[in-house]
Amino acid sequence: MMDASARQVPVQGFAEGSQRVLLVFEPDGLLRWSLTSFFMGDYQVAPTGSPETVEAMLGARCFDAAILADEAVDGPADGWENRIRGSSPHARIVRTSTRADRGRTFHPLTTMLEKPFELRRLADWLVRRETMG
Numbered sequence: 528m529m530d531a532s533a534r535q536v537p538v539q540g541f542a543e544g545s546q547r548v549l550l551v552f553e554p555d556g557l558l559r560w561s562l563t564s565f566f567m568g569d570y571q572v573a574p575t576g577s578p579e580t581v582e583a584m585l586g587a588r589c590f591d592a593a594i595l596a597d598e599a600v601d602g603p604a605d606g607w608e609n610r611i612r613g614s615s616p617h618a619r620i621v622r623t624s625t626r627a628d629r630g631r632t633f634h635p636l637t638t639m640l641e642k643p644f645e646l647r648r649l650a651d652w653l654v655r656r657e658t659m660g
Contacts, residue, residue: 546571547591550611552581553623554599562594565646581607590615592653597624608637619653 549570553559556576563574570592573584578600593611597604608620612634620637623644633639638652 548573548588550581550584550590550593550595550618551575552599552607553594553596555596558596561646565650569650578607582610585610585614588614590618592619592621594621594623594649597622597626608634612636621649621652 547570549566549572551559551562551566551572551574553562553574554576559574559576563572566572573588573590575581575584576599590611593615595604595607595611600607604622608622611618611620618636620634622633622637622639623642624639625642631639640649640652
């Protein structure tokens with residue numbers, strides 16, 4: 528079942544060559560809204576807090592970037608990161624967490640930000656990655 532936030536931005540039917548697409552997988556409604564509002568000028572944002580909706584979106588669309596909250600799923604979010612990377616291998620992924628994973632190694636196109644974080648810092652990382660690769 529799709530949650531209400533995911534219906535705000537349709538995933539299918541985007542024209543090829545259109546605006547870059549950002550997946551926001553965040554269970555907290557206020558943070559999901561904040562991320563969507565902040566990035567909607569630069570990305571076509573597909574926000575959701577539902578694993579079922581993410582699964583449906585991954586089958587329908589490639590993403591240029593994703594924000595994945597570790598708290599969005601039970602257990603480690605590594606499986607979801609791998610699924611996103613499987614459908615969108617060049618996507619930049621930002622994992623967010625309330626606990627630090629200092630010293631952990633991630634995929635070169637993935638970074639971890641500890642909550643709370645500054646939206647500008649997250650945006651800077653996405654832009655830096657775009658210009659590098």
